[in-house]
Amino acid sequence: MTEITSLSLYELIKNIKEKKISSNEVAKSFVDRSQKSKKLNAYVTENFEKCLKLSKEFDNKPNYDLKLPGIPIAVKDLFCTNEVRTTAGSNILNNFVPSYESTVTQNIWNEGGILLGKLNCDEFAMGSSNETSYFGNVQNPIAKDLVPGGSSGGSSSALAANLTPVTIGTDTGGSIRQPASFTGTVGLKPTYGSCSRYGIVAFASSLDQAGPMSKDVKDSSILLEVISSFDKKDSTSIDFKRNNYSSELTRNIKGIKIGIPKEYRVDGMPGEIENLWKKGIEYAKDCGAEIIDISLPHTSYALPTYYIVAPAEASSNLARYDGVKYGLRSSGESLIDMYEKTRSEGFGEEVKRRIMIGTYVLSSGYYDAYYLKAQKVRQLIKKDFDDAYNKVDAILTPSTPSSAFKIGEKSNDPVSMYLNDIFTVPVNLAGLPGISIPAGRDKNNYPLGLQIIGKPFDEQTVLNIAYSMEEKINYKNNITDWWME
Amino acid sequence: MDGIMSKKNSEYLIERNDNIYEVVIGLEVHAQVTSNSKLFSSSSTKFGAEPNTQVSLVDAAFPGMLPVINEYCVKQAIKTGIGLKAKINNKSVFDRKNYFYADLPQGYQISQYKYPIVGEGNVILDMPEGQKQVGIERLHLEQDAGKSIHDVDPSNTLVDLNRSGVALMEIVSKPDLRSPDEVNAYIKKLRSIMRYLGTCDGNMQEGSLRADVNVSVRIKGSTDLGTRCEIKNVNSIKFMQMAIIYEANRQVDLIEEGDEIDQETRLFDTKKNETRSMRSKEDAHDYRYFPDPDLLPLEITDDFIDQLKSEIPELPDDKKKRFIDEFKISPYEATILVSDIDTAKYFEEVVAKMGKNRDMKLAVNWITGELFAVLNNKNIEITQSPISAKNLAKLINLIKNGTISGKIAKTIFELMLDGDIDPQIIVEEKGLKQQSDPKALEALIDKIINDNREKAIEYKQGKEKLFGFFVGQAMKASGGKANPQLINEILKKKL
Numbered sequence: 019m020t021e022i023t024s025l026s027l028y029e030l031i032k033n034i035k036e037k038k039i040s041s042n043e044v045a046k047s048f049v050d051r052s053q054k055s056k057k058l059n060a061y062v063t064e065n066f067e068k069c070l071k072l073s074k075e076f077d078n079k080p081n082y083d084l085k086l087p088g089i090p091i092a093v094k095d096l097f098c099t100n101e102v103r104t105t106a107g108s109n110i111l112n113n114f115v116p117s118y119e120s121t122v123t124q125n126i127w128n129e130g131g132i133l134l135g136k137l138n139c140d141e142f143a144m145g146s147s148n149e150t151s152y153f154g155n156v157q158n159p160i161a162k163d164l165v166p167g168g169s170s171g172g173s174s175s176a177l178a179a180n181l182t183p184v185t186i187g188t189d190t191g192g193s194i195r196q197p198a199s200f201t202g203t204v205g206l207k208p209t210y211g212s213c214s215r216y217g218i219v220a221f222a223s224s225l226d227q228a229g230p231m232s233k234d235v236k237d238s239s240i241l242l243e244v245i246s247s248f249d250k251k252d253s254t255s256i257d258f259k260r261n262n263y264s265s266e267l268t269r270n271i272k273g274i275k276i277g278i279p280k281e282y283r284v285d286g287m288p289g290e291i292e293n294l295w296k297k298g299i300e301y302a303k304d305c306g307a308e309i310i311d312i313s314l315p316h317t318s319y320a321l322p323t324y325y326i327v328a329p330a331e332a333s334s335n336l337a338r339y340d341g342v343k344y345g346l347r348s349s350g351e352s353l354i355d356m357y358e359k360t361r362s363e364g365f366g367e368e369v370k371r372r373i374m375i376g377t378y379v380l381s382s383g384y385y386d387a388y389y390l391k392a393q394k395v396r397q398l399i400k401k402d403f404d405d406a407y408n409k410v411d412a413i414l415t416p417s418t419p420s421s422a423f424k425i426g427e428k429s430n431d432p433v434s435m436y437l438n439d440i441f442t443v444p445v446n447l448a449g450l451p452g453i454s455i456p457a458g459r460d461k462n463n464y465p466l467g468l469q470i471i472g473k474p475f476d477e478q479t480v481l482n483i484a485y486s487m488e489e490k491i492n493y494k495n496n497i498t499d500w501w502m503e
Numbered sequence: 504m505d506g507i508m509s510k511k512n513s514e515y516l517i518e519r520n521d522n523i524y525e526v527v528i529g530l531e532v533h534a535q536v537t538s539n540s541k542l543f544s545s546s547s548t549k550f551g552a553e554p555n556t557q558v559s560l561v562d563a564a565f566p567g568m569l570p571v572i573n574e575y576c577v578k579q580a581i582k583t584g585i586g587l588k589a590k591i592n593n594k595s596v597f598d599r600k601n602y603f604y605a606d607l608p609q610g611y612q613i614s615q616y617k618y619p620i621v622g623e624g625n626v627i628l629d630m631p632e633g634q635k636q637v638g639i640e641r642l643h644l645e646q647d648a649g650k651s652i653h654d655v656d657p658s659n660t661l662v663d664l665n666r667s668g669v670a671l672m673e674i675v676s677k678p679d680l681r682s683p684d685e686v687n688a689y690i691k692k693l694r695s696i697m698r699y700l701g702t703c704d705g706n707m708q709e710g711s712l713r714a715d716v717n718v719s720v721r722i723k724g725s726t727d728l729g730t731r732c733e734i735k736n737v738n739s740i741k742f743m744q745m746a747i748i749y750e751a752n753r754q755v756d757l758i759e760e761g762d763e764i765d766q767e768t769r770l771f772d773t774k775k776n777e778t779r780s781m782r783s784k785e786d787a788h789d790y791r792y793f794p795d796p797d798l799l800p801l802e803i804t805d806d807f808i809d810q811l812k813s814e815i816p817e818l819p820d821d822k823k824k825r826f827i828d829e830f831k832i833s834p835y836e837a838t839i840l841v842s843d844i845d846t847a848k849y850f851e852e853v854v855a856k857m858g859k860n861r862d863m864k865l866a867v868n869w870i871t872g873e874l875f876a877v878l879n880n881k882n883i884e885i886t887q888s889p890i891s892a893k894n895l896a897k898l899i900n901l902i903k904n905g906t907i908s909g910k911i912a913k914t915i916f917e918l919m920l921d922g923d924i925d926p927q928i929i930v931e932e933k934g935l936k937q938q939s940d941p942k943a944l945e946a947l948i949d950k951i952i953n954d955n956r957e958k959a960i961e962y963k964q965g966k967e968k969l970f971g972f973f974v975g976q977a978m979k980a981s982g983g984k985a986n987p988q989l990i991n992e993i994l995k996k997k998l
Contacts, residue, residue, distance in 0.1 A: 098567045111566065118560060120567060217567040223796035252569050253798050331796050334599050337610020338564040342662070353605055353660070380601070380791035389793060 022047035023180040027089065027237040028264075030183055034087050041080070041088025041132070044183075045073035048090050048134060052181040057501040058157045060176040062095045063103045063136040072132045084130030085244050092182035094173045095136035096143055097123045097228070098217040102133065106219040107141040107151040107169075110339045110346045110364030120217025121252070122186060122228045122245045129244045134182055138172025141366045142336065143193055143221040145169050146438040149429045150368040157425075158201055159497050160464055164422045167197030170231065174201040177231050178497060184232040184241050188218060190225045191324050192418075192442025195454035198231055199417035199467025202456040202495045204484070205231045206238045207442075209474045210449035211256030214249030220335040222328040223254070225446040233495075235455060235485040239263040242477060261478045269486040272306035276470075276483065277410035281317035282441060284419065291416050291466065294458045298414055298468040298487070301457075305486040310410050314402040319395045320444040325436060326379050326392035327447070332369075333376025339364060371432065400448040407473050412483055415441050417454035417467035441469060451477045455484045456493040463496070513630050515682030516723060517751060519759045525723040526751040527731075528680035528716065529640075530743075532693060534672045534703040535647070535711040536579045542646050542670035543570030543613065550709050554652075554663035562668040564608035569797050572597075576670040577801065579702040580620050580644050581811050583672055586696045586818055587639050589624025591808050595643075597798045601791040606649035606662050614673075616792045619643035620801065626676075626696070627820055628688040629838045637689055638677030647671050672703065678717065678728065683744035690714070690740050691842065695819050699844045713738045718750045720758070729754070730764040734771050734778055746771040750778045822847055830854065830863045839871055845885045846870070849892050856896030862903045869899055873916055889920045898926040906930065907937050908987055910978075939986040941993065944977075947985070948993050951976045962998055970994065 022044055025033070033039045049066045069090050076088035098104045098116040105111045119127070127133070140150040148156040148171025156171045158164035159179035166175040170187030174197030177185050187194040189207035198205025206229045213228040220226060230241035243264050248257040278299060283292070299309055341347035341360030348363050350356030365373070379388035406413065419440055428435045445452040451474070454467040468487070472480035517524040541548055544561040561568045584591050596618040599611040621642035628635045649667035653660050674693065680686050694705035694712060705712050714737055719729035732750060737743045749771075754764050768787070769778040782788075794800075817825070819841045826837040840850045853866050874895065878885060898915060901907045907915065907930060915926050915935065930936055938944060951973060952959050962969040977990045 098565075104566070106566070114566070116565070116567075118565070215567070216569055219566045220797075251571060253571055254796075330793060334601050334611055334791070334793070337601060337603065338566070338608060340603060340605075340610060342605050343563055343608055344565065354603075357603055377791065380793055382789050382791075385791075385793070 023051050023183075025183070026233050027184045027240055030089060031087060031240070034089070035082045041073040041076040042070065044088065045069050045090045045132065045134070048182060052092075052135070052176070054502050055179055055181055058159060058175050058179055058181070059154050060137055060156055060172045060179070060181055061092070061135045062105055062107070062138050062153045062172065065102055065133045065135045069132050069134050076130065076132070081130060085240065086126060086129040086131040089131050089183060090134040091126060091131045092134040092137050092173075092176055092185055093123055093126075094139050094170050094185065094187045096139055096188050096219045097186065098219065099123055099133060099136065102136065104136065104219070105153070106143070107139045107153060108364065108366070108369070109152040110360070111219070112152065112346060114345050116217075118217060121214035121247065121249045122218065125245050125247055126186070131244075137170075137176050137185060140169035140171065140193075141369050142219065142332070143169040143188055143190055144332070144368050144372055146192070146196055146435050147423070147425070147428065148172065148197075149425065150366055152366060155425050157501060158422050159501065160201060160422060161462075162500060163425045164464070165200065165425055167200035167422060169193040170197045170205075173231050174198055174203055174205070177201065177203050177233065178495065179501075184230060184237050186228055186241070186245060187231050188221070188226055188228050189442075189446065190221045190227075190328060191446050192439040194229045194231055195417050195442050195452060195467070195469060196438060198454045199456070199465065200422035202465030202493065203231060203233060204235055204238050204453065204455050205229065206242060206453040206477070206480070207445065207451065208242060208246055208477055209256075209451045210446075211254055212246045212260075212451075212475070212477070214247065214252040214255050216249055216251040222331040223335060224331060225324075225328060227446070235453075235481060235488050236264065236267060238453070239267045239481050239485075242481075246477075256475075258475050263478060263481055266478055267485055268482050269305070269489060271482050271486045274307045274412065274479070274483065275310055275410040276302050276307045277310050277312035277406050277413045279312050279314040279317065279406070279413060279415060281314050282415045284440060287419055288460075290460045291419060294466050294468065295414075295416050298457055301487045301490040302414060302483070304490050305483070307483065312406045312410060312413070314399075314406060314444070316395065316398045316402050317444060320399055320447055321436065321440055323392045323395045323399065324439065324443040324447060325375070326388050327396060329372040329376035330380050330389050331376070333373045333380065336365075336369070336373060368432070396447050399444055403444075403448045403450060403471075411473065411476075411479055413471040415469045415471065417441060417469040421460040421462065421464035421466055445469075445471050450474060451480050453480050453484045455488055455491070456495075457487075457491050458493070465493070465495075513632065513682050513684035513688075515684065517720070517755045519755055522759070523723045524720045524751070524755050525681055526747065527678045527719045527721060527728060528686060528747060529678035529731075530676045530680065530686065530689065530717070531715040532674045532676075532690070533713045533715075534583075534674060534693070534697060534705070536576050536644075536670035536672055537701055537703055538573065538576050538579060538670055540573055540575075541668040542573055542576050542644065544668055546668065548669050552665055554661075554665060556665065558664040558667065562608065562664055564610070570613060570795070572798065572801065573670065576644065577620070577803070578811060579670075580642060580672050581803065581808060582700050582815060583674075583697060583702045584621030584624065584642055585812055585815050586700050586702075587621070587624035587626060587642065587674070589639055589642065590622035591803065592618065592620055592622055593803050593805070594618065595620040595801045595803075597644075597795045597801065598792045599795045602788050604648070604651075605660060606651045606664070606667065608649065608664065608667060612646050612648065613795055613798070614645035615643035618800075620803075626689065626692050628685060628692055630685065630688060635685065637679045637685075640675040640677050642672055642674045645671050645673055678719075683747050686716075686743055686747060687740050690743070692819070695842055695844070699816055699818050707739055710738060714743060716743055716746060718747055718754070719764075720751050720754045730766050732764070732766065732778070733768050735768055735781060737771050742771060742773055745773075745776055746778055749776060753778065832863055832867055836867045836871070840867070843885070849885050849888065852892035853896045853899070856893050857900055860900070860903060862899060865899045865902060866896075869895060873913070877920065889923060890916070891923050894919060894923055894925055901926055901930065905937060905939055905986065907935060908983070908985075910987075911935050911937065911983055914983070935984060937986050938981050938984050939989060941989060944981075944985055944989055944993055945997075947980055948973075948977055948990070948997055951980060952997060959998060970998070973998065
């Protein structure tokens with residue numbers, strides 16, 4: 019039998035249900051491999067002992083009716099986990115241990131999943147390379163000193179390196195899809211309102227959405243089915259009829275109309291991205307889809323809009339980290355002095371930059387010119403998609419304008435870093451579901467992803483298209499275990 | 504105070520160097536919503552609990568915690584809006600008001616800014632010179648902050664988050680008030696309406712009702728508004744009035760000296776009876792209001808509003824009108840009786856228990872006279888009245904049907920205070936029944952005239968004031984029980 023850690027989630031579940039392997043064997047394999055992979059720096063907090071213990075408990079009293087029977091899963095360190103430290107990649111929450119569980123992770127444990135550990139991420143999910151984490155850079159298992167993408171960089175690295183069978187990330191402007199693209203994995207951002215935000219450390223509330231990351235499309239459908247639920251504790255959670263995504267998954271997408279937005283052919287886009295996209299269109303045609311050229315006229319405003327809305331919300335969401343109630347507190351002469359020292363020492367440079375931008379755009383005298391205008395443009399961007407969906411069922415674009423870059427390459431150039439999100443950000447602004455699937459490689463042999471964007475609440479179509487194209491693309495990861503001694 | 508003229512009863516004018524100024528006042532009243540749980544969490548709102556025992560993860564702003572609106576508080580705000588005859592907005596938006604303070608765990612207060620739940624309305628004040636209408640600008644819902652305690656620990660400020668997240672209604676008046684007396688009437692009327700509705704208990708000692716007071720002055724007759732100062736967080740009507748008087752005079756003095764008034768936020772020092780600058784307009788906080796992305800706009804259907812309208816009880820203005828029409832009491836009496844819902848309830852119960860032969864005059868007099876005096880002395884509310892409405896009605900009926908005199912009734916009233924005793928039982932046990940048997944009274948009076956023959960002659964000779972002497976003697980001889988009307992009649996006949 020192949021190594022346990024290289025099995026897909028679907029295969030692991032099948033083997034456990036057929037009693038070919040035990041939960042404890044699975045847990046041991048992933049714990050062992052994770053322990054040998056510390057060089058990747060994917061974990062912030064390990065939960066290995068507890069995971070092994072719980073897997074034994076599962077084996078003693080197995081319940082095979084569960085959707086994730088005894089499956090160990092490591093999650094992004096943005097999800098609050100009861101009695102397990104949750105840092106959001108920040109010094110300010112370095113010592114924070116929640117007494118509660120996020121709805122999304124609770125859904126996973128309710129279906130038999132077991133927490134393997136908490137995965138590294140950009141500080142408060144602000145970043146596209148995992149370089150803003152207080153807990154250090156994460157290595158992309160694809161090649162040495164390559165960023166794994168961000169902000170869910172620990173998640174994409176751990177997933178690609180087979181340290182966890184699947185994982186969950188959060189996506190505010192591309193933080194699931196871009197790291198998936200950089201590591202040759204699958205990442206799905208569901209429709210805003212599908213997965214509860216309760217217990218997820220907030221970055222930008224109107225954009226944040228949790229979603230599955232996996233080795234293949236089927237695994238994402240299994241995990242989405244578990245984590246997507248209506249939750250009264252989140253006022254923006256939406257009560258819609260959710261599919262049984264995995265059992266309804268089909269490769270029959272004949273006649274489905276896929277739009278190709280001309281505005282995504284941005285200036286200076288590398289030829290290999292253009293070629294990837296062209297190849298993607300051919301794959302989609304091969305699957306029986308009908309290709310239609312569409313226009314999303316306000317696309318070029320998406321990035322500036324995002325970089326007003328997201329920092330504005332973040333500047334307010336991060337006000338609670340003030341040293342008064344929990345987390346880091348630096349001593350100060352007075353209340354204001356304590357605030358200033360705590361926040362200066364607790365937050366990193368990128369977080370401070372975004373708090374400053376957010377505070378600025380909300381200030382009186384600037385509010386109308388920035389925040390209010392951005393909200394209006396956001397409506398126009400949303401309308402672009404609404405109009406397009408009168409003609410097509412889904413939209414195909416590249417996931418990112420480039421493949422993974424070297425650690426340090428862009429860390430001193432925030433604007434170039436922000437440009438990474440150019441294809442993913444409009445999807446968040448419009449609240450739509452989007453998936454990135456591995457679709458090819460660049461000249462360095464680094465993976466490249468394609469993005470499929472769907473109608474609101476139509477994750478099933480997005481998954482079906484991805485599932486069909488995945489078969490045609492037949493991407494194989496060529497990861498060597500270079501980081502192991 | 505020097506230089507203050509008073510033409511009408513409630514008018515407040517300031518005279519300086521032949522200039523006559525009037526004061527223009529607008530109030531932002533913060534009324535705590537009566538509700539078991541907080542505006543966005545399920546924590547209890549009960550007053551007086553141990554510090555930090557009524558705090559949820561949401562109230563303390565733990566990472567990933569989200570607000571969920573309390574429908575009951577929304578209903579309470581809408582009801583209050585209906586009570587203020589105000590427009591209920593079908594769509595309102597919760598915004599974040601951003602500022603840092605130790606007792607504000609989120610780093611922002613969830614409030615309503617551009618789109619409040621309730622729009623324009625009005626309140627009628629009963630002033631001595633007649634009714635006055637005061638405009639309501641808006642009512643919005645917001646969270647209260649926690650409490651910073653500076654005087655317990657010598658070197659640290661302690662924070663109690665029990666109040667953090669409790670629902671408040673901010674009721675903003677138009678600048679329609681012109682005197683401390685009107686402010687008094689306005690606050691009392693608001694309080695009265697909210698207590699009728701059960702939307703705010705109006706308890707100022709517990710901080711359920713506080714106000715920011717906006718004060719400006721102008722030459723009487725002018726229609727321009729002067730530069731205003733806002734006096735923050737005043738928690739009693741008396742302090743509001745003191746602060747207004749101080750502030751209005753301060754502003755007039757500045758104008759008279761040729762100085763400008765700075766638009767600023769001031770604090771009222773209750774010990775020194777003065778207002779002090781807290782921050783100027785330049786230093787004003789930039790609250791960076793924006794719609795709270797954790798909450799959807801609040802959409803309220805007309806059906807929902809209509810349903811709440813059907814649940815609105817009779818409010819003070821309507822009750823007053825009905826009391827005047829139905830019970831034939833004076834507008835003045837009606838105003839007193841309806842001002843507090845519990846007084847109105849007590850009065851109506853007395854009326855009901857008096858039955859068919861009810862005497863409104865007696866009921867009003869006994870409640871506003873004897874009973875109010877007792878409540879005042881004991882410093883208690885009418886709900887804690889030592890005499891029940893039922894027994895007070897019985898006492899009034901005993902007077903009305905001639906069983907006892909008004910004077911004896913006062914004695915009985917005193918006795919009733921000790922455990923709400925049935926006045927009928929007191930009358931019987933103490934033998935206080937009024938003597939209304941004319942024959943017995945005639946015999947009694949004959950004896951008095953006999954015993955005081957000389958005085959009787961003097962009376963007949965024209966010393967009419969001696970009549971009172973004979974009435975007194977007769978009452979004394981009967982132990983106060985004699986029917987005074989009969990005594991009068993018999994004495995007149997016999998003398």
